[in-house]
Amino acid sequence: MDRKEAILKGKPRILGTLHETHLKLDPKEGFLLSRMDGHMSVEEILSLAGMDREEALTIVMRLWERGVIVIEGVDEESIRKGGAARESGAKGLSREEKQKILAAYDKLERVSYYELLGVAPQASRKEIKNAYFALSREFHPDRFFRRDIGDFRWRLDSIFKKLTLAYDVLSTTKSREEYDQTVMEDIKAAQVRAAEPEQGKEKEPSKPDAGSPPVKGAAEAHKRGIPKEILERVEKAKHFFELGIKDLFEKKYASASGNFKLALTYDPYNEKYKKHYEEAHAVVVKNEIERLLHLAGSAENILHYEEVKDFLTKALDLSPDHGQAHHRMARVILTMGGDLKEAKDHSLKALEASPKDIEYRMTLAQIYKVAALYKNALREYDMTLKLDPKNDEAKAQIKEIQRMTRLRFK
């Protein structure tokens, strides 16, 4: 097959991260890039793009030539060597140099500091230093000081900065220990999780198992080196995380929450992903409750009490301690003439959430009154007056109950 066919069949993936501010992308490029997760082929993306096919294809080609994406399956070697960018500008670099830079750039977020420097995790300080020096000679921006290297300059910048960071962390005893105990353990744990399916369990992907110690198989997996699958999962996780961040930026909290959840699935111990998921999820829940309460209000206006109950029940499912929802539930049951015990339960829950709320207390009092539990009703109205001495309604209700009970005992 010719090259065009190969490209259409190939699966594109973003090289490095989408968040480099140096990358000047227009919205169409951004959109197409957001569809590229390494699983869909170019052909599939073009058909889903919702834009003129030729235009989309031109954009994809341009992204490929600039080295922003790699297309798996086009040149088998190209992934190892870092992708296309053969026709891309940067006359000051040879093809080999470009590929070397892209390969290094692609690795940056995906591998451990040890692998980045090309040393074993047990490497001595001297070995680490020599490795850093050797790599500095290759990737320091000064090496390419006056050459025309276009888009590769900021990539080089990122590579060197990351190398220096890796060197700084690994060459200081304290920070190296910390790194070994956190990040390296995470990688080992990820290896264990990936190793499990290989041992016969058909789970895909493996569920986050909070508390599974990275023991079984870790040492073996470690000896084998870090399998490609681990890196793929970490990369997938990162990809979804980025989609989530993009969603946050556009205030699409539900979509963000979904993406973060996916990110967590691929990388369950990642605190950052967890935090983002929880926060996004919290916003989603909050928004949803607001919507349900609003709908409950509208239903109440047209006296569709069953519907009101439905909405409020859904809201309470999302947030079981929501004072306002409980109170409104109590009120609607009262109005409907429904089960007073149920109304009382809701009313009590509302008060649990806001003990000083006058309205909630008055509702409870009213429920007791309707249920002929006058002592309880009086007690609640008294409490109301304690909180709000000028409450005329409470005063009136007390008078009425006293009148009623006097009549009764007569």
Place this chain on the structure above:
Amino acid sequence: MGKVIGIDLGTTYSCVSVVEDGRPIVIPNKGGYRTTPSVFAVTDDGRKLVGHLAKRQAITNPQNTIYAVKRLIGRRHDSPEVKRAKETCSYEIVNGPHDDVRIVCAGKTYSPQELSAFVLMEVKRAAEEYLEEKVSEAVITVPAYFNDNQRQATKDAGKIADLEVPRIINEPTASALAYGINRKKKDEKIAVYDLGGGTFDISILELGAGVFEVLATSGDTYLGGEDFDARIIDYLVQEFYREHRVDLKTDRLALQRLKEASEKAKCDLSSLKETTINLPFISSDSHGPKHLVLPFPRKKLEMLTSDLVDRTIEVVKQTLEECELATADIDDVILVGGQTRMPLVAEAVGNFFGKPPSKGINPDEAVAIGAAIQGASLFQDKAEMLLLDVTPLSLGIAIYGGAYTPIIERNTTIPVRKGHIFTTATDNQTAIKIRVLQGENQKAEENTLLGEFILHGLRKAKAGVPEIEVSFDINADGIISVSAKDMETGKEQAITVTASSGLTEEEIRKMTEEAKIMEVVLKE
């Protein structure tokens, strides 16, 4: 494209070098001198002089002979150093329009950048004559401890001199390049002790396989040969007063002569055990003319200045401690700067390190040579050496309460990018002001302000909830960029620090309606 020259723009002397056929050479000026005084003057008849000619007529023209401009470049007019200069300089220093300084010379005002540019032009001319071709690029050196403003100002001086400055490098690092470029030995740790006319710098470097890595650099920008001279002057003034009851400090002309004599005596005593200070007709009163004639032994000079030397050793000690190195770890010590010719200095350094300082390097020329080497290496395809320099001063921001948080610690290899998460200090704060500072003082206001900007549009929330990531980025040329990003909305604001004297580059786009404090608090 022409050759790149290396220029050591010194407080008292400047030197220029270039790499020819793979070897660095120092370019002499027209008079055959390998160094050029960093002096500019305007004579009575309006002639402009630079270099040796300017220096020679200094004594008869003190008000219009400008020297030691390096002590003023990039500094604020209210800084202690400038205040000190105003007291001792024979020329007039006035406040500039950007909180900087201006110098008055023959009725005109000049900025320090301009005056430095005159010196640069002088050495540039010498280089062009020697090379017989136009020179348009130069690597210029600065003291390692120069802050960003001072570096930018030096670059500006280059621009004024019609020189493109691809890189500013630190003087001790340049010396190390000059020293190490021919060393075949692998893996050495060296200390560069640089005591020049105006500043003291100490740098520890590691050399290995063609890579020069700066491990740490420190110094004292208020300590140099001039301070040694000042001690001698004070002593002479004191002696003269004791005998004649006349305070020579109030006499500008006398002061000028004292200065020259002190400097000469100091230099003489590097090789002689004793000298005589002889200044006839230094003063006069109703009784007639007065002379100053004083025997001045080396021992006296050492007594007067030993505390200055001790101060430098203290800094060296601290710097070694910061690198977690012992004196035994240092394989070689090199001395740079004219003041290191003083036997007391060489002795103190040798004693501290437990080995005599290396002799293979010319203390006056090493810096320029190193600059030329770096310049050549930047433009070479397969350069043999690579310099991994560091940022000498910490970079950070001001946070709530007026404290300072460094984000990039000093002695971090550049280029570098580091970030930290911060949050708001008050409820419903929708903007934060980022003030970019350079320095080590825990109080924000004691450090140098490089620039500031405001990030608007934060979601209204309780104090401590929003997450703002502040990132610092220093590229290989030492250009600093700072950005602040609201992690929730993704909104970002950034500046590239190109201040020349504490001025902000970017205009602040709009002020928020809340006039409350816009400050920042550490998230963790």
